[in-house]
Amino acid sequence: MISKRAVSGRYKTIVASLGIALIAAGTANANPQPRVFNQIDVRGNERFRDQDVIVSSGLQTGILLGQEDLVAAVEALEYTGEFEDIVITSEDDTLIITVDETPTYTGGLTFGLGYDTNNGVFGVAGLSIDDAFGTAAQLRGNLFFADEVQTLRFQIRSEDFWSEGTRGGVRASYGNYEYDNTTFQFETAKVEPYVVFDAWDRGAFELRYTFARSDIKNVDAAASPIIQGEAGALNNSGVGFSFATGSSFFDAERPPLDGWSLRFDQDFTGLGGDTELSFSRLSLAARKQLSANGFAIRTRIEMGAVVGLGSDAPRASERVSLGGARLRGFERGTIAPRDVCLGCGAGGADQTTLLGGNYYAVARTDVLIPIFPSRPEFETFAFFDIGSAWNVDTTTAPSGTLDDGKDWRRAFGIGASFDTQLGKFEAYYALDSDGNAFDEVQEFGLTFRTQF
Secondary structure (H helix, E strand, O other): OOOHHHHHHOHHHHHHHHHHHHOOOOOOOOOOOOEEOOEEEEEOOOOOOHHHHHHHHOOOOOOEEOHHHHHHHHHHHHHOOOEEEEEEEEEOOEEEEEEEEOOOOEEEEEEEEEEEOOOEEEEEEEEEEEEEOOOOEEEEEEEEEEOOEEEEEEEEEEOOOOOOOOEEEEEEEEEEEOOOOOOOEEEEEEEEEEEEEEOOOOEEEEEEEEEEEEEEEOOOOOOOHHHHHHOEEEEEEEEEEEEEEEHHHHOOOOOOOOEEEEEEEEEEEEEEEOOOEEEEEEEEEEEEEOOOOOOEEEEEEEEEEEEEOOOOOOOOOOOEOEOEOOEOOEOOOOEOOEEEEOOOOHHHOOEEEEOOEOEEEEEEEEEEOOOOOOOOOEEEEEEEEEEEEEOOOOOOOOOOEEEOOOOOEEEEEEEEEEEOOOOEEEEEEEEEEEOOOOOOEOOEEEEEEEEO
């Protein structure tokens, strides 16, 4: 909305137009004289009726209107807060009010608090604006903050981003990660313009360009030489694509509780920057109703690889680890290759450094068991998870033994989720976890989140 001061600053320009509107005869140097107009024409308005604009201006036909009346009309229209610019001119006996409406914004701010066994207490703030900047663009933002993780993400997207009918936008993100079970801190920042195309009426295809910066710092002095050698900041840019499809794209008759989705992501760095890498990820999610009273099965399978091109290799900030919500029954981030040095720690204890893996695969499956079929907000399930992360591409010798084999970890247990007016609770208990000697087991997992 333009302030009074801003409107007053425009008076010289507007009054020049008003003077022309009021001159009935004579030279351009004549003092504007009051005039009578037989018609008032409103231009540039889309959200409001012409008559509403005229009434708000206070102008009328059939009476003498002087310069002070037109200035007052500009002020009155500006005071509504609905117009960025107001200019009044004339053609013969018609007074013309030309307005430029302020953009309309819908959306708002949301806030949330919660707790989970991976991050502890956390807070969330979300921003949502539709029709941002007076266009059809949508602006979305999300801030997540916990003791070990802080992330900030923004995205602007539009159905006519690059050209009419072409969907696209720009994503930007920042993350700071300092987990208590790792020996380093790392930061990431990314800017990513993208464009999306419909793919054969059965999915969507995305093309993107990515500029990213990652920084591994504050490395513990006792950390593996592999991590020590990977410390520092790197810049990279590259291109990538994604393809997504699923039952919701083309099978409108399928019951909403049944369905599947498939997504493949591929990114390459090396157009500029410090390393040439390939990132690949394939994920499949499916749900099938087994009976009318609520028995169902749902599963998510995910696998991926990050590998170097040429002589380059991924760093710890790019390699993958599992655990927590990604592989239930184990502590977050502990299912990964590691450097194991027996007796190297304080007092002769074993020293292990989590490194992350170049490759990973995980499957998480739930069997939904309707203990309370009349309470759909209360969901109970039995779960079975299996997964592994393996291989570290490095030329640096470990301090002990490099444990990076493809050893599958498994866990099964029971869980429940409950939607309440306060928020959503979800918990699981792992009845058995089958891992390796240095894996950290997490028998109980809890997540709670409320939004206001």
